Amino acid sequence: MKIRSFDTYILDLPIIRPHQLAMHTITAQSVVVGRVMDEEGREGWSEVATIGGASYGESTPEAIKANIDAYITPLVIGRDPIHFDKIMMDVSKQVRGNTFAKTVVEAAIIDLAARSKGVPAFELFGGQIHKSLPVAWTLASGDTAADIEEARGMLEKKRHNIFKLKIGKGDPFKNVEHVRKIKQAVGDEARITVDINQAWDEDTANYCIAALQDAGVSMVEQPLAAWDFEGMSRLTAKFDVPVMADEAATGIQEVFRIAKTRAGNSIALKPCKHGGLTQTKKAAGIAEAAGLGLYGGTMIESSLGTAICAQLYATIPEMKFGTEIFGPLLFKDNITVNDIEFADFEVIIPDGPGFGMEIDKEKVKHYAREFQSETEMRV
Ligand SMILES: [Mg+2]
Structure with missing residues (x-):
């Protein structure tokens, strides 16, 4: 079981009311969604959110996506998802900081690993x-x-x-x-x-x-x-x-x-x-x-x-x-x-396989700023 592809999407999701924080008032929330696929076509999905562009920290949605695509994805292709801790240790040797990017990558791999075993990720x-x-x-x-x-x-x-x-x-x-x-x-x-x-x-x-x-x-x-x-x-x-x-x-x-x-x-x-x-x-x-x-x-x-x-x-x-x-x-x-x-x-606590959530791909496509997918092209 090997990872074949990793895709990253930035989504702008509407919220029900303005949400006022010290550094920013949120009117739409930007999240970064990760999708990992193995050679058998099984998928794992993940999401991280940021607050107010660069006002919370340097991990903007754009930076998360750019750094995953350029520096992290090449390090996870061909790896066995069940060894997620070793994969992320190896990623950390070559990619400093980028804690949000690492989280979206690790979580998608864990979702895939847990689904392939048919268990919730908490197992x-x-x-x-x-x-x-x-x-x-x-x-x-x-x-x-x-x-x-x-x-x-x-x-x-x-x-x-x-x-x-x-x-x-x-x-x-x-x-x-x-x-x-x-x-x-x-x-x-x-x-x-x-x-x-x-x-x-x-x-x-x-x-x-x-x-x-x-x-x-x-x-x-x-x-x-x-x-x-x-x-x-x-x-x-x-x-x-x-x-x-x-x-x-x-x-x-x-x-x-x-x-x-x-x-x-x-x-x-x-x-x-x-x-x-x-x-x-x-x-x-x-x-x-x-x-x-x-x-x-x-x-x-x-x-x-x-x-x-x-x-x-x-x-x-x-x-x-x-x-x-x-x-x-x-x-x-x-x-x-x-x-x-x-x-x-x-x-x-959701307790289905992986993180217990079934992705709605049409919604991901609808809210993604760009939906171009290496994975889609290869399937
Ligand atoms: Mg706080």
């Missing part, structure tokens, strides 16, 4: 521990009354009872007041967390985290710049409210550094930050050994990318802060035939 990672996981929703309209209404609707539907507020954009003090009003409105029915996405300096963080802690917020994510490990250590030591590292928690070496210097007492996992699923399991192991709380993060993937995260997170013993893999609920359309299911405030 290749020690098996499923969780059947479902708590899932937070991001209130990101920027309007207090609208956010409260949205939260109440979600509680009524038993969809979410953890709400994350993205408060890195605009006046920090007004934003803290916005959070306080929302926490007051939902009371004990819901947990409120905040994500600053690196937007504050340490003085602002000192003042605002004290107020957020008083308001009953249950977690503060990446208040300082990703490079400011020392500042994060000071904030973590100073406050009782958990401080989570997200943008700073990239490779396993950075996760180890966070653990060692306590630059956060919890970390957000995201396969695309760590460089793939195998690397995410390693990051989770370092965090577990150090007693850091774990959170199943999202880059706002659609159903396929969410299934990849969900299946992996389902193999991690304790997800103290649950997950935020609500992505599919934010999209107007779907590139898979089946949907990710949500019930009783949790996301249900």
Whole structure:
């Protein structure tokens, strides 16, 4: 069983409402989809998402595709997909960084490897521990009354009872007041967390985290710049409210550094930050050994990318802060035939072969910026 081809597509998917973050407001979400095919014509599919072009990081959709096509695809052709860890070790020797590109390649190969064995991908990672996981929703309209209404609707539907507020954009003090009003409105029915996405300096963080802690917020994510490990250590030591590292928690070496210097007492996992699923399991192991709380993060993937995260997170013993893999609920359309299911405030882990999702190729073609396929030509 050998890999014959690897295709990469950039898709622009419409979303249901503008999604405001510190660095960017998303109105359509760009995802990169990978398709690997073996010599028998079996396929594996994967997806990673990015946020706001280059505003989150250097891995733009265009860079991911260009680097896969030019540098990674030639290294995976002819390889046996079941040896995905060895394949990615060899890729890493020749391709530095590019964690998003590596993730889309590794995940497609894992999907193919698992499908060829007729098992869910989580069987290749020690098996499923969780059947479902708590899932937070991001209130990101920027309007207090609208956010409260949205939260109440979600509680009524038993969809979410953890709400994350993205408060890195605009006046920090007004934003803290916005959070306080929302926490007051939902009371004990819901947990409120905040994500600053690196937007504050340490003085602002000192003042605002004290107020957020008083308001009953249950977690503060990446208040300082990703490079400011020392500042994060000071904030973590100073406050009782958990401080989570997200943008700073990239490779396993950075996760180890966070653990060692306590630059956060919890970390957000995201396969695309760590460089793939195998690397995410390693990051989770370092965090577990150090007693850091774990959170199943999202880059706002659609159903396929969410299934990849969900299946992996389902193999991690304790997800103290649950997950935020609500992505599919934010999209107007779907590139898979089946949907990710949500019930009783949790996301249900897909358990079909591979990552458990059946690709809708017509939708991939419809939303792809360009659909030219080496694979199609050869089939
Ligand atoms: Mg974050």
